[in-house]
Amino acid sequence: MNARIAHIAFNTFREAVRDRVLYNPIAFALLISAAAIFIGQISIEIERLVVINLGLTAVSLFGVVITIFIGIGLVSKEIERRTLYTVLSRPVRRW
Amino acid sequence: MAAIEILGLEKTYMVGFWHKRPKRALHPLHLAVQDGEIFGFLGPNGAGKTTTLKMLMGLVFPTAGTATILGKDWIDPEVKAQIGFLPEQPYFYDYLTAHELLDYYGQLSGVPGRERKRRVEQVLERVGLTDIKGVQLRKFSKGMLQRAGIAQAILHNPRVVFLDEPMSGLDPLGRREVRDLILQLQQEGKTVFFSTHILSDAEALCDRVAIINKGELRGVGSIEELTKSVQGKVEVVWQGTQVPAGMKSLGAECHVTGETVRAVISESQQDAAIDALRRERLRLISIIPVRTSLESYFVEKLQHSQTTAGTLV
Numbered sequence: 586m587n588a589r590i591a592h593i594a595f596n597t598f599r600e601a602v603r604d605r606v607l608y609n610p611i612a613f614a615l616l617i618s619a620a621a622i623f624i625g626q627i628s629i630e631i632e633r634l635v636v637i638n639l640g641l642t643a644v645s646l647f648g649v650v651i652t653i654f655i656g657i658g659l660v661s662k663e664i665e666r667r668t669l670y671t672v673l674s675r676p677v678r679r680w
Numbered sequence: 681m682a683a684i685e686i687l688g689l690e691k692t693y694m695v696g697f698w699h700k701r702p703k704r705a706l707h708p709l710h711l712a713v714q715d716g717e718i719f720g721f722l723g724p725n726g727a728g729k730t731t732t733l734k735m736l737m738g739l740v741f742p743t744a745g746t747a748t749i750l751g752k753d754w755i756d757p758e759v760k761a762q763i764g765f766l767p768e769q770p771y772f773y774d775y776l777t778a779h780e781l782l783d784y785y786g787q788l789s790g791v792p793g794r795e796r797k798r799r800v801e802q803v804l805e806r807v808g809l810t811d812i813k814g815v816q817l818r819k820f821s822k823g824m825l826q827r828a829g830i831a832q833a834i835l836h837n838p839r840v841v842f843l844d845e846p847m848s849g850l851d852p853l854g855r856r857e858v859r860d861l862i863l864q865l866q867q868e869g870k871t872v873f874f875s876t877h878i879l880s881d882a883e884a885l886c887d888r889v890a891i892i893n894k895g896e897l898r899g900v901g902s903i904e905e906l907t908k909s910v911q912g913k914v915e916v917v918w919q920g921t922q923v924p925a926g927m928k929s930l931g932a933e934c935h936v937t938g939e940t941v942r943a944v945i946s947e948s949q950q951d952a953a954i955d956a957l958r959r960e961r962l963r964l965i966s967i968i969p970v971r972t973s974l975e976s977y978f979v980e981k982l983q984h985s986q987t988t989a990g991t992l993v
Binding site: 599603604666668670671672673674676677 | 767784785
């Protein structure tokens with residue numbers, strides 16, 4: 586059964602990666618990290634600190650955003666598009 | 681042995697926002713499908729065909745009743761490994777290719793690795809999907825998706841195959857191929873249960889059919905059994921402008937158009953009509969069934985149910 590969960594997880598991951606909408610938050614995260622360098626330059630003495638802080642903020646913030654957005658879409662999309670039917674009609678337990 | 685046994689499955693939905701009223705989608709249904717049979721499940725749109733199939737697949741929970749597939753409880757995961765299902769208007773993961781999709785379904789159905797690769801190629805060829813390597817499913821046409829759907833239903837070599845409207849979205853050639861495929865599946869010893877509203881498909885394929893309307897079963901049996909009571913009509917066309925006396929005595933209404941005459945008579949009078957034409961040495965052009973006998977039966981059953989419903993109101 587665990588193998589099946591792994592297969593489903595891999596498929597979900599593959600879908601998410603190929604669905605290019607998700608590249609937007611990643612691009613944003615990169616943008617903010619890059620901005621950190623400039624903002625760091627105008628700060629006095631604490632350049633390193635600003636870069637680290639903004640970089641880490643971008644990672645955690647957009648990590649949460651991506652998780653939430655994929656999470657919201659995941660089940661509802663499967664139900665809406667009826668892709669769930671072909672999965673649930675196979676030997677997969679629901680819980 | 682009965683491959684599928686439906687024991688009083690029924691479904692009632694609650695409709696309405698404030699005042700919830702029960703709406704019956706399916707009255708208690710009792711049905712048995714024998715092993716190795718092609719069974720057609722017929723009914724007009726909205727009759728409850730898809731609801732029944734969804735319940736059998738465990739996608740919708742029945743209000744009451746139970747079913748067995750291959751002698752086991754129908755929601756047992758072990759049973760699911762031995763059945764294939766094609767949903768109505770199948771729709772799959774947009775960003776996968778057909779190979780990846782089938783590989784995924786193969787994994788879920790527990791087909792071992794090396795075998796899976798071989799099977800995927802084999803089924804794709806079987807449903808007529810070639811030259812699609814690397815093409816994502818969102819670029820597929822409706823007919824191609826339908827074929828991919830059929831491929832995933834038979835991928836893991838199931839013993840019972842459920843097909844919901846397998847011919848929809850296919851061109852005439854495609855329909856023919858699917859028909860042949862269903863017959864092949866039967867030859868391999870599989871049981872096929874398919875729903876359709878296209879009667880000619882059912883007539884060409886099914887060992888037995890069930891007719892359902894407004895959630896109620898109207899008749900079950902082989903096509904011959906069901907259509908014994910009704911006979912279809914045939915249209916006879918012959919050359920000339922004269923109507924032979926023998927034809928008139930059959931009570932046929934004849935219409936003369938240009939150089940041909942057409943008459944609609946019942947199937948049983950067909951031979952008498954041919955004799956009448958031959959006696960007069962008239963050239964017969966065609967005899968075409970106006971309506972197949974299954975269709976007549978179907979229409980009769982549906983009209984019957986409408987009139988009874990009408991009297992209740």
